[in-house]
Amino acid sequence: MGPALPIPTPTPAPQGAGTRLRTRAAIELRDLRKRYGEQEVLRGVTLTVERGEKIVLCGPSGSGKSTLIRCINGLERHDGGTIAVNGVTLEADGRGVQDVRREVGMVFQHFNLFPHMTVLENCTFAPRQALGLSAAAAAERAMHHLARVRIADQAGKFPAQLSGGQQQRVAIARALCMDPRIMLFDEPTSALDPEMVAEVLQVMEELAAQGMTMLCVTHEMGFARHVADRCVFLDGGEIVEQAGAERFFVAPESDRLKRFLRQMLH
């Protein structure tokens, strides 16, 4: 099954496009809107993620954080506004979704590994099926990324045999196997036992240090301070405040963020 529509050309060539190309953002959201029935979950979110930038997204339960990043790779259809990922536009009707997904890897709160496949198969599955890699090439790539997340020795096991932290690291390796330029994390440590949070965060910090563009829904303040170029506070479906990590946590401006941080620290 080929792509449903012509692949948007990554190198448009009208005059003056060159400058635009160099500054083109990794993710560009303009006035993004999403509603479930009557309920408006995203009320016009505008956010630009530059290449190589690490952004931490936080906010109270139901503020639309998950919906926001799920819209970016088309797991949710947006109702209004525009989404562009590395210059590829994702239309509200789903056009462009396959091209966007090639650019973006995603890590979920509940890992979502394929339970009937081994760790290695989890990682080789997409490269073989979507990129057409041979079994050997896919396995080599998978082992490289599994080693990167320090779990290569478990390659023959099934997900159910691993701890939560190990599963989440496999999930990160699985996403990396598609060579994404951007990684989305949807509360990657929220389903983990406390002693396993660190191993996952460390892998994410290494990934950040290697220059990956990251958009992260998380409440790990330590991670935000070490890694985030910018923290974005989402409440009621809109961005209320954004700032560098230090100012974000120490000197929040809006009352809503102050209240949220107070609740988090309790």
Next chain:
Amino acid sequence: MTFDFALAWTSLPALLNGAWMTVLITVSVMAVGAVLGFGMCLVRMSRNRALAAIGAAYVAVFRGAPSIVLLYLVYAGLPQLSIVRDTPLWLLFASPLFCAILGLGLNHSAYVVEILRGGLSAVPAGPVEAALALGLPPRIVFVKVRLPMAVRYGLKAYQNEVLIFLKSTVAVGAVTIADLTGAANEIFAMTYDPFTPLVTAGAMYWLLTNGLRLGFEALDRRLNRHLAATVPDRRPATVRRSRPGLSLFRQPLVRRLPAKPAARETH
């Protein structure tokens, strides 16, 4: 009423013949049921309302009708139609075996539709979304992720259905086919001994169903080896069984968000 071992021995070839017919019909109906059931399940689950209604009607009719009624309708009813009687289709419908396999297959496939549908709807959204997020085309996600998981969910129900319909194949006697029960009945008619041939036939049914059961169990072990390989559960059996069927796939513990992630940072 005593069991006549000599009669059982001499009637063995006839009974085995009948048993072979029962096996042949069972296997053929399973094949028909798999193909029709899969196809009609897709129709039943279609987003197109009209198609879904057709699928629902298919299930309602063929699951609702007794298999013996379906057999009569296929064998005696359909040939009343000119399109069956006066065309090459007649070559098929003149065969009682074909009619038996079709009639039972329609009934069985309606159950397969519902078993598969149940399995498909039980597949959690997570792995499917993960596969989509990796950029895999939806068709591959269905074939390689959703369907294999659904088959594992539905296997037990499918095994039940196959064992039940294996025994309901006795209905093929209605369209003149001599299956295992038919053969036993014939021996009864010739010898006036109902006990020996029917008990022998019963034993053969028992062997067939339990052979199938062992086959299904082996298949289950093979498909679910990713679970069998987990740390053995050493709790008492009563505790282990207290949540039957819950953990076909391991569900991660759900802990809702704040969970004091900040505590570590702020001492």
